Amino acid sequence: MRRREFIALVGGAALAPGGAVAQTAPRVYRVGFLSPVVPIADNSGPGSAFLKGMSDLGYRLGQNLALERRGAQGRNSDLPLLAQELVAAKVDVIITIGFPPVVAAKATGVPTVAAAGVGDPVATGLVESLARPGGTVTGISDNATELSTKRLGLLKEIAPGLRRVAMLWNQDDLGMTLRYKASAEAAERLGVSVQALGVREPNDFETAFAAMDRELPDAILMVADALTNLNRKRVFDFAAAHRLPAIYETEFYVRDGGLMSYGADPGESFTRAAALTDRILNGARPSELPFEQPTRYNLVINLKAAKAIGLKVPFNLLARADEVIE
Secondary structure, eight states, X not given: OOHHHHHHHHHHHTBOGGGOBOOOOOOOEEEEEEESSSOXXXXXXXXXXXXXXXXXXXXOBTTXXXXXXXXXXXXXXXXXXXXXXXXXXXXXXXXEESHXXXXXXXXXXXXXXXXXXXXXXXXXXXXXOSSOOOSSEEEBOOOHHHHHHHHHHHHHHHOTTOOEEEEEEETTOHHHHHHHHHHHHHHHHTTOEEEEEEESSTTHHHHHHHHHHHSOOSEEEEOOSHHHHHTHHHHXXXXXXXXXXXXXXXXXXXXXXXXXEEEEOHHHHHHXXXXXXXXXXXXXXXXXXXXXXXXXXXXXXXXXXXXXXXXOOOHHHHHHOSEEEO
């Protein structure tokens, strides 16, 4: 073959049909979301914050980014199977919310970012240390003791006569049990007695409500997980019927009818989760990516819920709120 014919042949091979230059398709990175309740939607608070964070880093959904979403609908026993579905979908990273989902994701060996609700990953045995997790999991942690003290302090501000607080939490969730213990210890330091109301299934809420009927607390603190989340309306209704102030860990409870919340800014948490995901997709090992602490915490107050129980929220508390729902 003569040189001119060879050059023509090679040049022709570089052209797509119609004379356009052929381009190598960009790699598509696959990210799995594993939720204890409903699958994370793109337009939800967590979903939109994560996608914006990824977009800022150069990832475009439908172009070089694909999402696989799974939600256990409150059935923790389904989480291992859902995690295996993500493995079968060949995801590069799994993003989790809550402690049971991160345990299920860890068992797959796929690099995992715990975006929220994981509690203290060292105390639960999830990682070796915050600085060097040492396995396949990294993410966003929280300081349960500090947050519990703050939440109880806020309750005392809104209900100065606070002497006994009822605490609701899922006894079958180790991460939430440790958060409850941190809250109980904080209450003891503040001179507040604790009415411990652990639940394991929806029917247990009736038992908890009956216990509060027999010995009415001054306020309620609810630890968030899939079980308490799915039964939140029942807690809202009980608190309203008995004119009890209540505080929750995340702000969506307040937007849904609860009185008050104090917790990590979900937008920041999922933006940071996107940054950790980017580092893993670029070759970093979760074992060497330190768990991060949130830097922004939001106080949200629902004035409509306060009015319904005849509660006047102190002006100085309203002035410090990041969001007031009227």
